[in-house]
Amino acid sequence: MMTDARPQVIIRNCDSYDVPVIRAIIRDGLQQMQLQPRGRTLLKPNLVSSGELFEHAYTRAEFTEGVLLALRDENKGAMTELAVGERSGITMPTRLIFKGAGYDKLVKRLGVKHYYFDEEQQVEFALQHAGRLRDYIFIPDVLTKTDFFVDCPKFKAHPWTTVTFSMKNYIGLQDDRHRMIDHHHHLNRKVADLQYVIQPQFIAIDAITAGQSRMLTPQPYDLKLIIMGNNRVAFDAVCCQIIGIDPLSVEHIRLAYERGFGPVELPQIDISGDVTLAQAAARGRNFKSGLIRVEDYFRDTKIKAYAGVPTKDEACDYCWGGCPGALEEAIEILRRFDQITDAKMPPLHLVLGAYQGPIDAKPGEKVVFIGDCAEWQGIIGGEAVDIKRLPPKRARLDPHYAADADIFGKMLMVSEKLLQTRSKKYLRLTGCPVGVAEQVLLLAYISGAKNPYFDTRIEFDYVKSYLAFRARNLFSFRPYQKRKG
Secondary structure (H helix, E strand, O other): OOOOOOOEEEEEEOOOOOHHHHHHHHHHHHHHOOOOOOEEEEEEEOOOOOOHHHOOOOOOHHHHHHHHHHHHHOOOOOEEEEEEEEOOOOOOOHHHHHHHOOHHHHHHHHOOEEEEHHHOOEEEEEOOOOOOOOOEEEEEHHHHHOOEEEEEOEEEEEOOOEEEOOOHHHHHHOOHHHHOOOOOOOHHHHHHHHOOOOOOOEEEEEEEEEEEOOOOOOEEEEEEEEEEEOOHHHHHHHHHHHOOOOHHHOHHHHHHHHOOOOOOOHHHOEEEEOOOHHHHHHHHOOOOOOOOOHHHHOOOOOEEEEEOEOOOOOOOOOOOOOHHHHHHHHHHHHHHHOOOHHHHOOOEEEEEEEOOOOOOOOOOOEEEEEEEEEEEEEEEOOEEEEEOOOOOOHHHHOHHHOOOOOHHHHHHHHHHHHHHOOOOOEEEEOOOOOOHHHHHHHHHHHHOOOOHHHOOOOHHHHHHHHHHHHHHHHHHOOOOOOOOO
């Protein structure tokens, strides 16, 4: 829960990714908040992806270098280890993303440790608070041994959760098999639950060039800011104010606030720096956040999307945390890798959730039902179609049974589905959620657009990283014990 220290947020101007300048700003922030690293100090950036086509999606290496150097500057002999740890997204080995973001050279140059969370021993972590999604989750063991945690997110919009600042950066604490559990209409609740894992003693966000509109493929937005804090709720609330968003309208922030993790009321937060909140808000007034319904996202394209309710059990009319947002990111990734993706795309109909209404597919146009919650009855091309909601799989009910689903398995699954249904007018892609990777593969196969996973610029490094990742997990760790029953 909230620490005894009064929440502080420091807003500083920073015009560029100049490491000495960043180092000085971070050092000043640590001193102002009277923070000194101690014991095993772990810095977590946002490395959901990397490389030139994802340039604004991740915490830049220059930013992280400045923070690491400042932590060393403020070390008074109490720090026993300085490390960087993360789990990347979209089924990419973390070691590959480290290389693409320049982090492999960074940690080697500075002599700090690194932890690929998808290659670390996973341990059970009990949750006991009211309103939790489940009684336990799995996290990398290194987090249980961390004494001083530094959260270094990227200032970005998010198509699932509106924004991703300090709290949303916690989704990268888990490996893929556990990360995707509850990554659906409960995503904000999942993020709120993850806050119980570890407290950040220090937060510094890369808001020099922010990422707007999306999360994996954001558009650059020059904020020219470094924002620092010591309380995640207060920190995220101030970041929301900078772009004109009510922090209580962001569900994971509201939940953490209600659970006592920190304040959102500005009078309860010490805000300082060489940029006032009003001046920062003036810079952020044109920032575009996330949350666009999938039907609107594909308006005026060859793709027509239909979204129904994701569940019968709750008052929820749209799955903001699952398949729809993944679909939006998937098409944008394809557009980055193949600029004529939209021209190659045939007319396509994508159905998500329990949709009630017509599907106006013309002869020869494919209909794809996406996700376990997809449900529809009607006629497609003169054929009666009855798509039923699928029950949750055991792995979604008990994290002990969560299984790896690497990119090669996903390629095989999507290819088999397309082959089995090539003579049919529709197909069903199962999963909860159907992630970005599967939807990228689906759209690439259907359209003939360039498949990012076969991109020659990363092909060798991908295979090398994948084999190292698999070998590490095969030979280094004991599997967590599965529960009986």
